[in-house]
Amino acid sequence: MKDIAYLRPQILQEASDYLLAYPDAKLLAGGTDLILSLERKKVTPTHIVDLSGISHLNQVVFENGILRLGAMVTIQELHEIPIVRDKFPDIAVAAGHLGCWQVRNRATLGGNLANAAPSAEMAPPLIAHNAKVKLVSSQGERMLPLEEFFTGPGRTIMHQGEVLAEIIVPEPREGLEMRYSRHALRRSMDISVVNVVVHLQLKGEIVIDVKIVLGAVAPTPIRSKRAEEILVGKKLDNILISNAAQAASLECQPITDVRATAGYRRKMVQVLMERALYSFFKGGAALES
Amino acid sequence: MRLRDCKEVLEMSEFNIIGKRVPQKDAVEKSTGAAQYVTDLKLPGMLYGKILRSPYPHASILCIDTTRAKRLPGVKSVITFSDTPQIKFGPLVDDWYILAKDKVRFIGEEVAAVAAVDEDTAREAIELIRVEYEELPAVFTPGEAIQPGAPIINPEYPNNVVSHFKVERGDVEQAFREADLVIGDEFYANQVYQAYMESMACIAQSDGRGHLTLWLPSQVPSKTRMSYAKALGIQPRDIRVIRPHVGGGFGAKMEYDADLICALLATNTGRPVKIVNTRMEDFEAGNPRVPMSFDLRLAFKKDGTLLAKDLKALAGNGGRTVYGPAIMSTACYRIDSLYRIPNLRADGRLVYTNTVPTACFRGFGNAQATFALESLLDMAAHELGIEPAELRIKNSFNNGDTSPHGWFISTSGLADTIEQATQAAGWNDKKRNKTTRRGIGLACTNHVSGNRGFYRPFDGSSAILRVGESGQAVLIQGEAEIGQGQNTVYAMLAAEAAGLRYEDVTVAQVDTLIGPFGLGSFASRGTVLGGQAVIAAGKDAKRKLLAEASSMFNIPVEKLDIREGVVCRLPEQTKMATVAEVASHYMFRQGGCPLTGEGVYVPDTVVPDPVTKIGNISPVYCFATHIAEVEVDTETGQVKVLNYFASHDVGKILNPVGLEGQVEGGVVQGLGWALMEDMVTVNGKVQNPTFLDYRIPGVRDIGKIHVSFVETNDPKGPYGAKGIGEPALNPVTAAVANAIYDAVGVRIKSLPITPEKILAALEHTCML
Amino acid sequence: MKVNIKIMVNGDPYFVQVSPFRTLLDVLREDIGLTGTKKGCGEGECGACTVLMDGKPVNSCLFLAVQAEGKEITTIEGLAAGNLHPVQEAFVAKGAIQCGYCSPGFILTAWALLKTNPHPTEEEITTAISGNICRCTGYQKIVEAILDAAQRLQGGVGNV
């Protein structure tokens, strides 16, 4: 551990070169996951490649209806940036729930995604927004939907030598409403037991578009396609809401861990789904209070 | 503060400083980061120690190979059992060795240790030690451990029962036969962790001639020397303990094995050695609360009169004994001074398990028992159709009562605290006008202020107040401030009693080389026992100051008084001199020896008889009533504490800021225990040894806490005061459980009351 | 493989040689000797180690010292020279300090909040300090102290 080497490249290619040259190197962003893993010896890299020297990685650009987020943008920035709060409110809200102020000031978006925890706060809203990720290496770069990025707990589709450089989020269509909700056992400073993101558009009482993403209830963040199918094209009413919520809770594959049992997680998916859906529901029954 | 005129001062209240809102004496240095804790200290040439702990819950040690660790550059000492004095010892039961002999009994038990030039090297060396274990069958719960054929953890206790406490008064069987209502149930108070912010730490230094100095964040600096001396095969006088600032203790920071390892490493290397637990080590090998299950039955008359209580308790000791036996007995009968119950029976067993040793945590067994009793009382109130507050008032102990165990309750503010808390909470209103999913619950508690017999040779306290030539005073005593504000109250009491200005009194850090033998911080004893000694020292100093002034001015002592640092003549209250002038006069007349007041307090308490258990363990007894107001989310099971009301019989308010702080802090710890805290252990391994997964309440997890006080002016308390530390936590779990029942009709009898338990219970009631 | 770095702490430059794995917390406490910053967990979960990095609160235990190059670090020792800072005054006056082990972290977090938000609501205060654990006080007096500090910083007397 004492012999670990520290590298601070100035450009992305250089970072990628290091990763290729030293198979046991680790990228360092905000360090809020990595330093803990080092401390607990879950990882024992030979080299640490610090991304903080690569200046453009912390840029936020909104142009032509596209939001480009550099991988090194911090979670607190995401929570505060007006354009994110304004056009992508669920992303801003999710960011505000991650850890605490001190952690958010260091934690980066790229780190949160690359770390690939099933409970990663930022993944569900970004998947719901059809975000794409840009992966860069000295061999070239590729773009793919964030939805395909995660392959398991702590595992992603990234190859040796690739760096997550940018997250690209298209502006949501006019009329789309977004809800982020989470259930954790403490009101702050807690890892989610369940995350639910619902994007939904109504025309009158009919659901014309919907996307549902769940976090912390499967090896990776997942879409609940069953629930989406149940909802789309239908009139949003009590029965539909209950059916969709139930479908989502059946579709997820939660585990039991020290935070919650699988059964409880399933139930919470149902409850959060119902609450989210009721919040779009304008006619009929009142919002569950 | 300017020196006030005598007259002005004397015309004020009876007290100058007592009762005022006084911030902590050392808050300024704590706010700037200047306050030094053991973890902050660094001595020249200091080495860093690390402990190799057992990864197995129960295993024989076949061999230990330290050669590679010893060869690592920077390593100065590597020790195993054979390098220790090999003496069995322990605070209550001699079942400790400094390092494991031939077997380990819990994950985290100390097997070997190293000292090296820095922490990284020490850590590396630890990883180079090879230990060959042979796993033994292990047992993790008290219930399993008492089964015939269970693995034996300590061969001296072949049935795994470390202590068995029994007590009986009156005729329990008959009372149950004749009762109108018999109600009983099982309750479980789980294992929780104190979570003080400064983890266990020690610095040890040896002078090479057999004398050790230990810097410890200890609650019991003088007392630890006794068992440490035994463990090391030396005399207590060879151990000096210095206690710098302490980052919280809550019961945990008593005897701790790592201190002795540190001492051995320091002796071996001739250099100072520091050992600080990582937070994970602290979780896995600290001193968490004794978990207890209860089988409790109560008998009542129709009118609510309590006739009998029958308690069976089973508690987990962990792999070796810290204070479990005393905690077990406390759970069995301390609570019997809360309500008048003529017929009592308790039968409690403390059992070895292959888990972390359990120990003291605010409430000391009484907190566990209070959860059971106050929950069951609520259930009984429903059965009897009697208002829960009424039921308690009806049975409460009053001034001058003696409990069946001989405990003399000089004053009891129990009924008054019920009155005050229910008023503050709007209890009657809220009970009548129920809102769905909101509920309100009440629980009471009693506690001691001191515990006679905890340390066999004596109980009591003493203090020395030295007044220097500029009127500045230093209070020297052996009790241990651990963050609770005790030194602030001591300075107030000393100033009040001696007639000094509060700001002129400094309280010295505890140093056993210099100060008197103080038993320390446990049993909520600091204010009462230590406080009485401080008052006595203050009065003695005042007497000497007056005598000196009398000879200086040729005025009879009776015609003089001292207030706020000024000596004045009575009755016209003319200022004669400052304390500084009188004290320097004394000092210069005495060859430089400062004026010194000595104070001794020996309470008239009685050690419980070992057979009959009759005694009177505390000079005063405290009482409190708590009311929780909660809202339950019936879909997620989550509980939100909306408001919390705590009313305490504190005897006399010495420092409202300190009292409120103790109550607010105790309540929040209690809320954590009630709703979220749990050391989840699987096969003896703690599954959540981090603050992320061992959830203690954060600022957003608590409701508004409303604190109020009842003054009973106990003739035996310092200016009438009683203790506060532990009663602040005791009733919280039951108040919350009762409120949840009121809110949604489910009764959770095992702590913590998690959302999952509530949901399961709600589903169960739906199905009925 | 040690690295030579220069870090600015409380306006003073420090030149230290560190292993890349060494946290800022350890460098502050062990190498530089500023022990006001406390270690409660070493894992980002208690806030005792909070320092300000370019004015923002961060956990120095989750921060490699090498990452601090070129940044301005403020520790509790750098909050005020000589006299107490109004936030410190408020913490003392309101009884927000018991054992004190959490206090430097709370005070710095509170100060960082009040700099950008001089009139925080209770909600904003609790959001800001939710990464700081206090086991002694029950938080109530800490929140009161921060409200009081806001007043003191406004030039108000602060109701002591």
Ligand SMILES: Cc1cc2nc3c(=O)[nH]c(=O)nc-3n(C[C@H](O)[C@H](O)[C@H](O)COP(=O)(O)OP(=O)(O)OC[C@H]3O[C@@H](n4cnc5c(N)ncnc54)[C@H](O)[C@@H]3O)c2cc1C
């Ligand atoms: C107290 C505490 C509370 C927390 N609470 C939450 C929470 O509520 N919700 C939540 O989701 N998370 C939480 N976290 C986890 C963590 O803060 C986040 O996952 C954070 O966003 C990680 O970002 P980072 O910049 O710190 O990543 P790092 O620790 O720097 O890196 C994480 C991993 O990603 C890799 N990596 C980083 N950047 C890149 C990149 N650009 N390309 C490729 N690989 C990269 C690293 O090599 C490493 O393996 C918490 C952490 C702590 C300490």
Ligand code: FES
């Ligand atoms: S020590 Fe850094 S957050 Fe606890």
Ligand code: FES
């Ligand atoms: S004052 Fe002790 S932890 Fe906050």
